[in-house]
Amino acid sequence: MDIIAAHQQGLIEQLDAEVEALAGRLGDHGQRAMVLHHLYEHSRGGHVWALAEARENLRIASGVGQLERRLDRWGWTIRERHRASAALDMLAGALGEVSRERTIASYRAYRLSATKALRTRADESLPPELLIALDRCHLARREDADLPGEISHALAEESERLAETAANCGLLDAAWAEIDATGLAKAARRLLGEKTLARYRARDERKGWARVERMLRNDASLPASFRLNPAQHFYALQLSLAQRRRKQWGELCDQEQDAVALAA
Numbered sequence: 001m002d003i004i005a006a007h008q009q010g011l012i013e014q015l016d017a018e019v020e021a022l023a024g025r026l027g028d029h030g031q032r033a034m035v036l037h038h039l040y041e042h043s044r045g046g047h048v049w050a051l052a053e054a055r056e057n058l059r060i061a062s063g064v065g066q067l068e069r070r071l072d073r074w075g076w077t078i079r080e081r082h083r084a085s086a087a088l089d090m091l092a093g094a095l096g097e098v099s100r101e102r103t104i105a106s107y108r109a110y111r112l113s114a115t116k117a118l119r120t121r122a123d124e125s126l127p128p129e130l131l132i133a134l135d136r137c138h139l140a141r142r143e144d145a146d147l148p149g150e151i152s153h154a155l156a157e158e159s160e161r162l163a164e165t166a167a168n169c170g171l172l173d174a175a176w177a178e179i180d181a182t183g184l185a186k187a188a189r190r191l192l193g194e195k196t197l198a199r200y201r202a203r204d205e206r207k208g209w210a211r212v213e214r215m216l217r218n219d220a221s222l223p224a225s226f227r228l229n230p231a232q233h234f235y236a237l238q239l240s241l242a243q244r245r246r247k248q249w250g251e252l253c254d255q256e257q258d259a260v261a262l263a264a
Helices: 003-023 029-042 048-077 081-114 116-125 128-142 149-166 169-180 185-192 194-207 209-217 224-228 230-255 259-263
Strands: none
Touching (some): 003 116, 003 230, 048 194, 048 209, 081 116, 081 149, 081 169, 194 209
């Protein structure tokens, strides 16, 4: 491996570690919403798919929370309560894993396409139609111009295709099968079913993305620092996660008996 290839590989590994951290744990829907909102804001409103996905993460968090409270309050009315609880845990985990994978895929694609040093990897790993739309998005951002509606629509369609490819929907299908066998089925489908989430997305699109973005920024479930300044909050999150990774790496090195000798 030559020096340029080695440098690029190092950048890829750094990006992958950053994306994994930003996507958070399974239940970190709020964090993913803020990361996805950053893509929308950074693209000057061109990447509307990222905003819609951010809103969906908040709806998933809210829906799971409502189901958990329902089970706590009225669990005695549900047959096989323990099975319902286990099924809800499975559904929450599957929804978290799917949303995490979708966030990783979309954020990684955005960063790959925007970073000149990683252009070769972007050409190799991203679908051509998605890369074309992302390139137009980055060009409009650099020129401080609005992204044409047809390009924004194409970017949304290609981003959804990438996200669907990245996500493990088999896990989610199995979780829904478990939920459907319990007394939570009707409430879960009403709050978190695919048709319900699709209706919410369509409703958001009719409202207009500028209004939807204001609603997301004012969501009380998100930190006050995000509501005050989303960009500043994102970069603080990015920095704190990088510092945590360095600390964890240092602690792992300290556990190695030969760490001092190797460093010397």
